[in-house]
Amino acid sequence: MKKNNLIKLTLLLVAAFMLSLPVQALAGKVYKLGLSLAITGPTSDAGHPYSQGVDDYFKFVNDTKMLGDDTIDCTIRDDQYKTDKTKQNFEDFLDQGIVFYLNYSTGSTLALKKDFEEEKMPVIPASFHAGNLIDSHYIFLPIASYSAQAIGLAEYVVKNHKGKTPKVAMFIHPSAFGRGPVEDLQKAVAAGLDMEIVEVVEHGKNLDNTAMLKRLVNKGVQYVISQTVQSPVATMLKDATSLGLKANSFGEEGKLTFLGCHYTGGNDLVALAGPAAENFYWTTSYIITNEPSPGATEQLALAKRYNRGEKAANSHNYANGMMVAQVATEVIKRTKAKGKEITKENLYDELQNMNGDNAFFPGTTVGPVTYSKTDHAGVDSLQLYVVKNGAFQSADKPFIPEYTSKIK
Amino acid sequence: MSANRWLATGNYFTSYREEQRIFFTSLDKTAMLLFILALFAWPLFFHVGNKYMLVVDNILVAVIAVMGLNLVTGFAGLISIGHAAFVGIGAYTIASFASVLGANHILLTHAWPLMIFIAGCMGALFGALVGLPALRLKHLYLAIATLSFQMIFQWVINFMNFFNQGQTISIDRVVWFTGQVSRREHYLFWYYAILVVIVITGFAVRNLLRTRYGRCLVAVRDNDRAADAMGMHPGLTKVYAFGLAGFLAGVAGALHAFLYRGVGIESFTLHHSINYLAMAIVGGLGTLNGSFWGPFVIQVLDLQVERLSEWAGAHLTFAANLATALKPLSFGLVIVLFLMFEPRGIANWWRITRSYVKLWPFRY
Numbered sequence: 001m002k003k004n005n006l007i008k009l010t011l012l013l014v015a016a017f018m019l020s021l022p023v024q025a026l027a028g029k030v031y032k033l034g035l036s037l038a039i040t041g042p043t044s045d046a047g048h049p050y051s052q053g054v055d056d057y058f059k060f061v062n063d064t065k066m067l068g069d070d071t072i073d074c075t076i077r078d079d080q081y082k083t084d085k086t087k088q089n090f091e092d093f094l095d096q097g098i099v100f101y102l103n104y105s106t107g108s109t110l111a112l113k114k115d116f117e118e119e120k121m122p123v124i125p126a127s128f129h130a131g132n133l134i135d136s137h138y139i140f141l142p143i144a145s146y147s148a149q150a151i152g153l154a155e156y157v158v159k160n161h162k163g164k165t166p167k168v169a170m171f172i173h174p175s176a177f178g179r180g181p182v183e184d185l186q187k188a189v190a191a192g193l194d195m196e197i198v199e200v201v202e203h204g205k206n207l208d209n210t211a212m213l214k215r216l217v218n219k220g221v222q223y224v225i226s227q228t229v230q231s232p233v234a235t236m237l238k239d240a241t242s243l244g245l246k247a248n249s250f251g252e253e254g255k256l257t258f259l260g261c262h263y264t265g266g267n268d269l270v271a272l273a274g275p276a277a278e279n280f281y282w283t284t285s286y287i288i289t290n291e292p293s294p295g296a297t298e299q300l301a302l303a304k305r306y307n308r309g310e311k312a313a314n315s316h317n318y319a320n321g322m323m324v325a326q327v328a329t330e331v332i333k334r335t336k337a338k339g340k341e342i343t344k345e346n347l348y349d350e351l352q353n354m355n356g357d358n359a360f361f362p363g364t365t366v367g368p369v370t371y372s373k374t375d376h377a378g379v380d381s382l383q384l385y386v387v388k389n390g391a392f393q394s395a396d397k398p399f400i401p402e403y404t405s406k407i408k
Numbered sequence: 409m410s411a412n413r414w415l416a417t418g419n420y421f422t423s424y425r426e427e428q429r430i431f432f433t434s435l436d437k438t439a440m441l442l443f444i445l446a447l448f449a450w451p452l453f454f455h456v457g458n459k460y461m462l463v464v465d466n467i468l469v470a471v472i473a474v475m476g477l478n479l480v481t482g483f484a485g486l487i488s489i490g491h492a493a494f495v496g497i498g499a500y501t502i503a504s505f506a507s508v509l510g511a512n513h514i515l516l517t518h519a520w521p522l523m524i525f526i527a528g529c530m531g532a533l534f535g536a537l538v539g540l541p542a543l544r545l546k547h548l549y550l551a552i553a554t555l556s557f558q559m560i561f562q563w564v565i566n567f568m569n570f571f572n573q574g575q576t577i578s579i580d581r582v583v584w585f586t587g588q589v590s591r592r593e594h595y596l597f598w599y600y601a602i603l604v605v606i607v608i609t610g611f612a613v614r615n616l617l618r619t620r621y622g623r624c625l626v627a628v629r630d631n632d633r634a635a636d637a638m639g640m641h642p643g644l645t646k647v648y649a650f651g652l653a654g655f656l657a658g659v660a661g662a663l664h665a666f667l668y669r670g671v672g673i674e675s676f677t678l679h680h681s682i683n684y685l686a687m688a689i690v691g692g693l694g695t696l697n698g699s700f701w702g703p704f705v706i707q708v709l710d711l712q713v714e715r716l717s718e719w720a721g722a723h724l725t726f727a728a729n730l731a732t733a734l735k736p737l738s739f740g741l742v743i744v745l746f747l748m749f750e751p752r753g754i755a756n757w758w759r760i761t762r763s764y765v766k767l768w769p770f771r772y
Contacts, residue, residue, distance in 0.1 A: 040717050040735070078718050080735070083576070083674055084466070085714075091595075092459035111576035111670050118591055174566065176575040 028069025034093030037104035041080035053321025106177040143285035143379040147184035149261040152401040173228035174202040188403040226260035234272035241276040285379040295363030326362040366398040461595035468602040470703035476656030482694035484649035485629030487551040490558035496676030498527035498661025503577040503671035512580040527662030535654015542646040574673035692755025701754040
């Protein structure tokens with residue numbers, strides 16, 4: 001009896017083994033990707049929804065078999081906004097054999113630039129710092145740089161300002177992230193953009209901006225262009241409102257009109273600043289879910305599918321994460337379609353072919369994603385939004401800043 | 409002295425010279441030798457990924473920095489809350505050479521041991537300068553003075569274009585006898601380089617503590633007036649304590665710069681100074697082996713909490729802020745618990761373990 005059981009068991013195991021063989025043979029390939037970002041710690045309010053956008057989109061790709069039997073395995077690691085940790089994570093990803101890397105902060109992108117070059121690793125960071133592209137062949141910005149955004153806002157000021165040369169102040173984060181666009185905006189002014197940069201303020205952790213705001217008004221400043229994150233902008237807007245210095249309409253004389261680049265705006269700003277956010281002008285290349293569009297529908301559906309809350313679903317940072325995942329997926333898809341192996345070298349080449357008829361329309365952005373050997377900034381178009389009745393809405397049509405090419 | 413040099417039991421000394429021996433028994437000496445050999449040999453037998461090799465290298469760099477902090481705070485009793493700034497001085501010495509001469513200048517790529525020494529000297533110079541207020545200041549007031557130095561350092565680096573306003577200044581790969589150290593062997597190479605520095609500085613500090621200069625530090629810490637009355641120079645002792653700490657910090661900073669192939673301000677902030685202090689406290693202030701335990705325990709704890717935070721962030725999405733708070737919470741908790749229940753740090757557990765082994769099998 002015992003012997004019979006043993007034989008049965010052996011046969012069963014052999015059968016199971018035989019059955020598993022074809023399954024293994026049929027299983028698709030797994031493409032390893034890595035993302036290191038601040039899920040906790042400083043800037044995690046942006047990093048957390050960003051990671052969810054990336055995670056959800058890759059899950060969607062695998063669940064809907066967008067790549068056939070092949071799947072994407074993107075390891076997401078928290079670096080707490082620390083370059084040392086990002087380096088550790090990147091080394092870990094390399095050990096895992098990644099073919100594409102998604103990075104986050106400006107500081108770590110600049111610090112790891114040489115590593116990316118040595119590894120020949122295509123990288124899309126969440127930082128749009130123009131300096132990322134200097135002396136780099138492998139970094140691709142997802143959208144227009146902070147410099148292009150600041151120049152775009154400045155062009156809007158010049159175009160819509162009534163009266164003499166507009167006086168502008170810049171309110172920036174005390175880091176490369178904040179300082180990045182200052183020099184380029186100064187170059188644009190030198191190249192003929194008719195405005196005067198009166199002061200560049202590097203904010204600290206001030207809880208009150210009364211002195212700064214009064215000083216700016218006394219100097220005749222009418223516009224403040226911000227390149228920082230939401231919380232200092234919210235504090236500034238609240239202070240300006242309580243002091244009665246905030247313009248009720250664009251360019252109101254004797255008052256301040258506030259404008260900001262990508263990371264200053266979004267729903268989080270409205271939540272932080274409340275009614276003080278009214279009339280804040282914000283530019284980014286991403287669509288917003290307040291306004292119906294196929295991209296917005298797709299974004300909301302994705303967030304719903306993976307049980308994300310309202311906040312994440314409507315976040316432009318969620319759209320940001322989703323978009324970089326869309327680009328990575330698309331480039332894998334195109335490389336596969338050409339019958340090439342999915343390697344970092346082939347993905348890099350394919351990414352550089354993403355232009356002209358091959359431009360990619362992810363839907364989550366206001367324009368197509370285009371890359372070439374000489375252009376590593378993805379979406380060139382920008383959209384201007386303004387807060388009206390407690391929500392952002394389009395203030396104009398998508399545009400491409402003119403002076404960005406003039407100062408090159 | 410015991411008739412048998414291998415046995416600890418029955419040890420007694422007949423001269424001060426004997427009491428000051430680095431190793432009391434041949435067993436101690438052999439164990440240490442084998443331990444050092446093991447440290448050099450293990451990477452040859454076990455493959456460790458670059459991520460963990462970087463963590464190990466980080467621990468070793470912190471050991472050198474904490475050794476310096478232990479000299480000034482542990483042995484000389486002078487609180488320093490600006491130690492990361494001294495480490496930064498060393499790193500920015502290397503970065504300055506890279507900025508002026510170019511990241512791939514022969515001095516940096518070939519003469520890197522000399523550069524590490526120069527960085528140490530710069531650290532010592534700044535250490536001695538910051539130590540000058542110690543002639544007049546004590547306790548909390550001195551802590552504030554060192555804190556000021558930390559703030560000044562950060563401000564200068566953050567705003568000066570020469571230092572790239574705190575953003576990374578790159579440094580090229582170094583060259584060894586086998587050629588340029590490649591990416592694959594980078595972390596292993598620096599593991600050995602840092603280990604050699606640790607062995608040298610470890611024995612140097614141990615030796616220093618046997619000399620009159622080392623004992624001066626302890627005497628000044630315990631009672632500077634009594635030390636003065638005994639013919640020591642408390643002022644000079646305090647300044648050179650800061651100088652020595654600065655030297656070791658500078659060396660650690662230079663090694664950090666070469667290890668990361670770049671220098672950025674975010675590695676030398678007040679947070680890092682407090683981290684070094686925590687390592688010294690947890691390891692055991694005023695003990696040499698505490699300088700080894702502290703960095704090891706804090707960095708391993710850091711890794712584990714990081715994993716826990718990651719898990720909490722992924723599974724407890726409603727409590728993302730909790731995940732953010734986990735690290736500072738656990739870090740603070742460890743320091744408080746050590747201060748409350750084991751102020752002498754892990755070094756004391758090591759001492760108890762050694763005492764037990766020394767007496768074994770006899771209890772008395």
